[in-house]
Amino acid sequence: MTGGDANDRSPRRLLVCVNPVGGANKPCCGGDRGSESLAATLEREIAARGIRCGLARIHCLNKCLKGPAMRLAPGGDFLLGMTAADLPALLDRLEAECGTETGGDAGGLPPGLYPGA
Template sequence: MKPTLYLCMNRRLGAQGSCAAGGNDRLFAALEREIASRGLDWRVMANPCMGHCAKGPNLKAAPAGPFLEHCVDGDAVQVIERLEKAGWPNSG
């Protein structure tokens, strides 16, 4: 399985928070740019609700990677560095 970052793109209506309302569309684009600039063979994919709306925006690294919460577009570099420091994707 190709290393994949799944970003929750769920948008809830009303005053309730959601990952999409929190800017995951911008994080999606920022991660794609950063992955390409580093020459990583990873992909970024949209995912439906992950059930942690109050802690979003959220992403899951697969296979066998961590679940990250409260991510924003300015975190793309830190997200990738955190995953690499943890040994992902080879840690699974």
Template structure:
């Protein structure tokens, strides 16, 4: 039987790590696998682990603009993400967590 619950997180960060192995553009062509690790580390360092969940995702549908990172339910979409963008993504999350 299906179970329905309320999400425990204030926001959920989805990092597309879809890899098409060069057959077509995909987010794993860029930094996203390491971006995911860096975001997880940054969330842990700030003690946000119970509030912010960082998850890898499959294709989000905007591959040509990738690597892509989404923040839900705030509907924030980052494209062309690199490792150097992680601090800016964390700055975007901070006010969401402290609201």
């Protein structure tokens, strides 16, 4: 991963749907599916590991029936049906792809800058 490459589509921000309101026939990621708790855990662990990836709570990824839904942005994969058991592997992936403050490449950004945060 190199800084300044306009074609670099590496994840820089993790979008987490926390929408608590769905329709009668449309479950949502928030509420009883627990995406808010997943987002809080991810924020804590991203900071603890020094991963150079922002996290944004958003209100819809239009994947309501398959949530909790997350997406690596820009242009990354949708992560659907996420549970607490999936988070260690996701954190390892973010660390590998985004780098950390103490090592690893993060697009040539100086320590302390979190793209998209």
